[in-house]
Amino acid sequence: MPLSDIIGGVKAVWRWWVWFWFRPVQAGGTGLMRVLMGLMLAMTTVDIFPDLAILVGPDGIFAEASASRGVRLARWTYFDHIPTIEGMYVVHGLALVANLLFMIGYKSRTMGFLSVVAHAALYQRNSWFMNGGDRLVREMAFYLCLVPCGARYSVDAWLAARKRTRMGLRPAKAPMIPVVALRLIQIQLAFMYAVSGIEKWASGSWQRGSAVYYSLSTDNYSRSDWMVSPLLDTRLGYDITQIGTIVTLYWECWFWALVLWRPTRWLALGVGVLLHGGIHVGLMVAFFSFASIWGYLAFLPYDWAERVETWWRRRRLERQQTGRKALT
Amino acid sequence: MKQGVYRAALSIFLVGYLLTGFASHNRKHDTWGPVYRKMRWMHTTLCLWQNWGMFAPPPGSTSWLVFEGTTADGETVEIEPLMRKVEPGYFRWRYDRLQKVALSSYQDSRRSLRKAIAKNACHRAAQAGTPVVEVKLIRDRTWSRRPKKRWADPNGKGRHKKIELGSYECP
Numbered sequence: 001m002p003l004s005d006i007i008g009g010v011k012a013v014w015r016w017w018v019w020f021w022f023r024p025v026q027a028g029g030t031g032l033m034r035v036l037m038g039l040m041l042a043m044t045t046v047d048i049f050p051d052l053a054i055l056v057g058p059d060g061i062f063a064e065a066s067a068s069r070g071v072r073l074a075r076w077t078y079f080d081h082i083p084t085i086e087g088m089y090v091v092h093g094l095a096l097v098a099n100l101l102f103m104i105g106y107k108s109r110t111m112g113f114l115s116v117v118a119h120a121a122l123y124q125r126n127s128w129f130m131n132g133g134d135r136l137v138r139e140m141a142f143y144l145c146l147v148p149c150g151a152r153y154s155v156d157a158w159l160a161a162r163k164r165t166r167m168g169l170r171p172a173k174a175p176m177i178p179v180v181a182l183r184l185i186q187i188q189l190a191f192m193y194a195v196s197g198i199e200k201w202a203s204g205s206w207q208r209g210s211a212v213y214y215s216l217s218t219d220n221y222s223r224s225d226w227m228v229s230p231l232l233d234t235r236l237g238y239d240i241t242q243i244g245t246i247v248t249l250y251w252e253c254w255f256w257a258l259v260l261w262r263p264t265r266w267l268a269l270g271v272g273v274l275l276h277g278g279i280h281v282g283l284m285v286a287f288f289s290f291a292s293i294w295g296y297l298a299f300l301p302y303d304w305a306e307r308v309e310t311w312w313r314r315r316r317l318e319r320q321q322t323g324r325k326a327l328t
Numbered sequence: 329m330k331q332g333v334y335r336a337a338l339s340i341f342l343v344g345y346l347l348t349g350f351a352s353h354n355r356k357h358d359t360w361g362p363v364y365r366k367m368r369w370m371h372t373t374l375c376l377w378q379n380w381g382m383f384a385p386p387p388g389s390t391s392w393l394v395f396e397g398t399t400a401d402g403e404t405v406e407i408e409p410l411m412r413k414v415e416p417g418y419f420r421w422r423y424d425r426l427q428k429v430a431l432s433s434y435q436d437s438r439r440s441l442r443k444a445i446a447k448n449a450c451h452r453a454a455q456a457g458t459p460v461v462e463v464k465l466i467r468d469r470t471w472s473r474r475p476k477k478r479w480a481d482p483n484g485k486g487r488h489k490k491i492e493l494g495s496y497e498c499p
Binding site for chain 2: 064
């Protein structure tokens with residue numbers, strides 16, 4: 001094969017790679033996702049405050065032997081180097097400040113990375129109090145930080161616009177950012193459901209249709225005994241849980257295909273919202289449902305936030321015009 | 329230039345990250361096993377694990393971790409658990425992370441976690457004014473009943489067992 005053909009092939013692959021991972025898209029959707037992610041990170045940090053001493057404190061629950069071995073790739077956490085609980089409260093408070101600054105979009109990427117580091121430091125100190133929802137939040141926040149997530153709906157964007165105005169420049173066009181963060185979120189969710197579906201497929205309870213019944217039966221995970229008892233105490237209730245089990249199993253296994261094909265995308269996302277809503281109402285899963293539904297925003301048209309903004313502005317203008325007409 | 333460096337650096341990261349994610353689910357495979365062992369630092373360092381079992385299999389029982397302390401004069405005392413048993417008619421707003429710790433401690437392989445829990449129980453007992461020299465961890469477990477048994481008697485109780493998870497000396 002001539003060298004020119006090989007080079008041409010490599011160039012074509014690289015063009016596709018750049019299109020897939022780095023093609024510019026409107027920044028509005030990612031900006032709003034940053035706001036919501038910042039809120040989830042802040043809620044997690046606040047949620048941990050009351051139990052901080054026992055979860056990571058000097059007299060708390062953590063692997064002492066691992067901590068004494070010092071900083072390693074597999075374990076780096078500043079909590080190992082803070083000797084007092086007071087110091088830990090201060091550092092955890094600073095993490096909350098970073099979360100809130102990330103949410104409002106001041107030095108967005110830096111604050112995002114700091115938030116991820118703070119979240120990971122808790123995990124490295126004591127991984128046993130965190131669940132899959134926490135992991136999902138950490139991973140998704142990390143993906144957002146790979147792109148200029150503060151390009152819209154942020155203090156950063158407001159400061160940049162003010163600077164342009166002061167310099168006498170025209171307002172900047174709607175900013176575009178690489179699609180890579182949204183792609184990673186899409187792949188993360190599809191991968192998560194596929195892996196979960198495959199593992200569930202191998203489980204007898206999921207095959208027999210009783211998995212949701214047993215999940216709701218345990219007081220360790222159930223949000224409320226009286227809320228789930230109509231489902232557990234009657235034959236009709238059990239039939240409903242069986243349907244829930246089967247729908248969950250097949251939907252998780254095939255989410256990647258359903259969401260890939262445009263005609264079934266809304267179905268996949270709609271079923272996901274219903275399932276995660278049901279999981280959140282019935283089971284204690286921390287931020288798992290919120291983080292999953294948040295991730296669905298990455299599957300919407302990339303300009304969804306701009307479309308909503310345009311619609312809202314037009315509506316406001318129409319209302320103003322109607323008001324003026326009524327006055328005259 | 330700046331954009332080129334960004335794309336190249338991120339591309340290298342993406343290839344490594346996605347390969348590690350895929351390899352982590354094929355650890356027993358001849359090719360992917362070594363890839364995972366070489367690359368898993370990407371997951372461990374960044375804490376970006378890709379384990380998504382999520383209720384597969386679902387829990388078949390309710391377990392509460394209880395502590396039994398022994399004082400210096402041999403008396404047995406109860407120590408406040410990480411989370412108290414819920415009473416019938418309960419409703420919870422907030423995810424209880426201490427319960428998550430307790431649930432994680434039941435696996436046989438998690439001896440170091442149980443040791444850490446016991447050490448903390450010793451500390452809390454001393455703070456409460458009842459210092460103990462030894463703490464015993466007990467799993468109070470009640471199995472969920474099969475659907476038909478539950479329909480027949482909604483208020484009945486499932487099989488119940490107390491399982492000793494080990495005794496630990498206080499530091």
